[in-house]
Amino acid sequence: xxxxxxxxxxxxxxxxxxxxxxxxxxxxxxxxxxxxxxxxxxxxxxxxxxxxxxxxxxxxxxxxxxxxxxxxxxxxxxxxxxxxxxxxxxxxxxxxxxxxxxxxxxxxxxxxxxxxxxxxxxxxxx
Numbered sequence: 001x002x003x004x005x006x007x008x009x010x011x012x013x014x015x016x017x018x019x020x021x022x023x024x025x026x027x028x029x030x031x032x033x034x035x036x037x038x039x040x041x042x043x044x045x046x047x048x049x050x051x052x053x054x055x056x057x058x059x060x061x062x063x064x065x066x067x068x069x070x071x072x073x074x075x076x077x078x079x080x081x082x083x084x085x086x087x088x089x090x091x092x093x094x095x096x097x098x099x100x101x102x103x104x105x106x107x108x109x110x111x112x113x114x115x116x117x118x119x120x121x122x123x124x125x126x
Contacts, residue, residue: 079108085102085116
């Protein structure tokens with residue numbers, strides 16, 4: 001015979017598992033929705049080329065060079081070739097603090113949709 005305490009424990013445990021699954025589904029949906037928001041922002045981003053001309057982020061080709069000022073959104077995946085800046089990648093990676101991006105080494109890669117928090121960087125489109 002199973003005691004009443006054991007039954008109560010199993011019911012409580014089962015309800016907790018169900019609650020955790022519901023929370024996981026809801027937070028996953030929010031994460032996907034936020035990712036869609038970042039991708040849509042990329043379609044609306046205008047890139048400033050090194051020579052001062054502007055161009056839609058969708059029309060950038062590999063090898064072009066863009067300038068991103070403080071407060072601006074990085075329009076494409078690329079590599080920093082000049083300048084040094086703190087970049088907020090939280091919308092893409094979930095990283096809570098801005099990260100340093102500079103030319104050379106393993107801190108030169110930038111991701112489309114990240115926001116430059118400080119300074120100015122020059123990015124070569126990948």
